[in-house]
Amino acid sequence: MSGIRRIVLDILKPHEPKITDLALKLCSLKEVDGVNITVYEIDKATENVKITIEGTNLQYDVIKEVIESMSGVIHSIDEVAAGRRIIEDVKTPQDRY
Amino acid sequence: MSGIRRIVLDILKPHEPKITDLALKLCSLKEVDGVNITVYEIDKATENVKITIEGTNLQYDVIKEVIESMSGVIHSIDEVAAGRRIIEDVKTPQDRY
Amino acid sequence: MSGIRRIVLDILKPHEPKITDLALKLCSLKEVDGVNITVYEIDKATENVKITIEGTNLQYDVIKEVIESMSGVIHSIDEVAAGRRIIEDVKTPQDRY
Amino acid sequence: MSGIRRIVLDILKPHEPKITDLALKLCSLKEVDGVNITVYEIDKATENVKITIEGTNLQYDVIKEVIESMSGVIHSIDEVAAGRRIIEDVKTPQDRY
Amino acid sequence: MSGIRRIVLDILKPHEPKITDLALKLCSLKEVDGVNITVYEIDKATENVKITIEGTNLQYDVIKEVIESMSGVIHSIDEVAAGRRIIEDVKTPQDRY
Amino acid sequence: MSGIRRIVLDILKPHEPKITDLALKLCSLKEVDGVNITVYEIDKATENVKITIEGTNLQYDVIKEVIESMSGVIHSIDEVAAGRRIIEDVKTPQDRY
Amino acid sequence: MSGIRRIVLDILKPHEPKITDLALKLCSLKEVDGVNITVYEIDKATENVKITIEGTNLQYDVIKEVIESMSGVIHSIDEVAAGRRIIEDVKTPQDRY
Incomplete structure (x- = not known):
């Protein structure tokens, strides 16, 4: 098992710090590939x-801390992938979206 | 034969525990790749x-137990793949969706 | 020649047995890959x-028997592929669907 | 040169013989891959x-014979590919379909 | 340089000769791959x-001759690719189609 | 650095010379791959x-000269790619097109 | 960590200097691949x-300087990717766009 492999977050943030700075800060976490x-x-x-x-x-609490330290607010976690390999969301006819 | 290879489930759950925790719990099952x-x-x-x-x-009953232990309710099984390799749903002109 | 390589079927079935059980039953046929x-x-x-x-x-009659033994009814065969390799349906401007 | 490599046909046929049988019959022609x-x-x-x-x-006349022997009627030839490799239809802004 | 690598033509033709025959005739040109x-x-x-x-x-004039000898009329040349490799048409926001 | 790797141009031209001739002329430039x-x-x-x-x-001025010598008029440069590798336009939610 | 790997910018610029010149100037930065x-x-x-x-x-400030020296104005940074590999934006049902 390789824990959480992908997290997709919806964030509200002020214009500063810029998204380039936020991206660099998140990448400085050792668990983060990209x-x-x-x-x-x-x-x-x-x-x-x-x-x-x-x-x-990936550690959600650590990621949350970084985002909040850059004045961002997490509105929702929209997708998570975990395990030995990243599994994509499979489209089915039952999807209500 | 390698049994069930993919299960797609529609779930209703409270906000807590988070989907990160539910994903980790499901990944701790030895049959689960992702x-x-x-x-x-x-x-x-x-x-x-x-x-x-x-x-x-994959064992549906074991998966169901994990989801229910995290306060989730299974609304439906929307797709299942089984066998030596994962077969995708093939689109045909007869599809009513 | 490798006979029938893919069959797509439209089925009506009761909720029980579940699609996980139907999938496992179909995979137990030796000609079935997935x-x-x-x-x-x-x-x-x-x-x-x-x-x-x-x-x-793939043997249609054997597959039909398995599905009916699980209380399923075949409404239609929607696609068939046969031969040394699986040929996909080619879209053309003449398609009326 | 490898002659005709793909033929797409629009066919009207009775429900019997089934498309599984028609597919097997066409695959029994030695020039047919799938x-x-x-x-x-x-x-x-x-x-x-x-x-x-x-x-x-691929020989159109031989294919036509097989289809007619299975009670099928060819409505139209919708696409043909020929040559050393199969060329796909290229979409252009001039396409009226 | 490898000259013209792809030509897309819009043609009006009688039902006979069939498109299978026209395809074979065009493939008999030594410059044609498919x-x-x-x-x-x-x-x-x-x-x-x-x-x-x-x-x-590819020689446009030779191709034109073959098509006309099979009773086809060229309405337009819709796309041409030339060079060491086939370049595809790139979609841009300025496309008026 | 490998300079300009792709140029997309919007051109108005008379029917003659044909696009086959214009394509060949542009391919005769030594910097042009296709x-x-x-x-x-x-x-x-x-x-x-x-x-x-x-x-x-790729040299824009040289390309422009070739096109004008074939009676074409450049309406606009719609896309340019430059560098060690060709970068594609990335779709974003902010795209106004 | 490999810092910023992709930046997508929305720019307003006069017709001159041309986008070919702007592209070449940006490619002359040693951190830029394309x-x-x-x-x-x-x-x-x-x-x-x-x-x-x-x-x-990639250094945002250096890129900004180059663009402004070519009379361009940055309206917004629309996407940024950072890290050991370029991660694409994942579509989710929660996307409001």
Whole structure:
């Protein structure tokens, strides 16, 4: 078992610090392989971003601490993958979305 | 024959325990290679999630027990794959979805 | 020649036995490499499922027998692939679907 | 040169013989590598199916004979590929479909 | 430099000779690697087909001659690729189609 | 550094010289690996085409000269890629197209 | 850790200098592997372009300086990837875009 391999988070943050700084800070965690931060809404003082983090044995509490130390607020955890390999969400006809 | 290789489940669960904890618990089963948990609806007290589990000789009853021990309720089994290799659902013109 | 390599079936079945059990039963046939069962409609007493079976020299009559022994009814055969390799359905501008 | 490599046919046929039998019959031709038969419309006595045949030096007249011997009627040849390798239809902005 | 590598043509032709015969004729040109002929409209006496030809040093005039000798009329050249490797059309936000 | 690797151009040109000739002329430039010319609008006397050119150290001025010598007019440069490898345009939720 | 691996920027710029020149200038930075510049809106005096830059240890401030020295204005940073490997944005049912 390799613990949590991917976490997708919905975040609200002020424009500063920039997403480049937030990405670097998250990557400095030793369990993190890579981070993608995508901006999906920009307001006057804040921006909504989606953060995808991949790695091995990711620790949600540590990640949360880093994000909050950069003035970000976690709105929701939207996806998690765990295990020996990353499993993708499989589309089925029963999906209500 | 390698038994059940993939199970896709529709689950209703309270916000706590988190999906990170549920994913780790399911991955601790020795037959499980990986787990993906995707949130598709968030309500005040509950969330609807889709769980995709892949592995070898997956046991539905054991999985069900783990989910229920974490306060989750299985609404439906939406897809199952079994055999020497994982077969994907093939789209056909007769699909009513 | 390797006979029938894939059969896609539209099935109506009661909720019990579960699709996990039906998948395991179909995989116990020696010609079967893998089975995918996808639920596309759930009613009070029954569910409509699509079954994709891949293997070598698949025997329709044997498969039909297994499905009926599990209380399933075959509504239609929606796709068949046969031969040395599995050929996919090619989309053309003449497709009326 | 390796002659005709793929033929896509639009066929009207009675429900019997089944598409599993038609696929096996077409695969028994030595030039045929594989056959895919997809049902796109089911009526009371007949069904409309699309047949994709791949191989080397496929002979249209021989294929037509096999289909007619199984009570099928060819409505149209929808696509043909020929040559040393199978070339796919390239989408262009001029496509009127 | 390897000259013209792909030509896509819009053709109007009578039903006879068949597209299988036209494909074979085009493949008999030594510069041609493969041909795909897709029917996109069928009328009483004629059919509109799209022909994709791939090869090395393709000669438009020779191809035109073959098509006309089979009673086909070239309506337009819709795409051409040339060079050491086949370059695909890149989608951009400026595309007016 | 390998300079400009891809240029996508929007061109207006008369029907003659043909796009086969324009493609060959562009491929005769030693920096050019391959050219794709796609016609997206045909008028009485002119046609609008999109030209995708890939290579190493592509020179815009030289390419422009070739196109103008073949009676083409460059309406716009729609995409450029440069560097050690070709980077594709990444889709983001902020895309206004 | 390999720092910032991808930056996607929304830029407003005058028509001159051309995007070919801007791409070359950005590629001259030693941390940059490749640059893609895509034009998504053309106005009388200005154009809106999306710039995707990939490399290792990309420095936002240096990139900003280059863009501004070419008369470009950065409207927003739309995506950032950082770490040992480039992680793509994962689609989830919670995406509000």
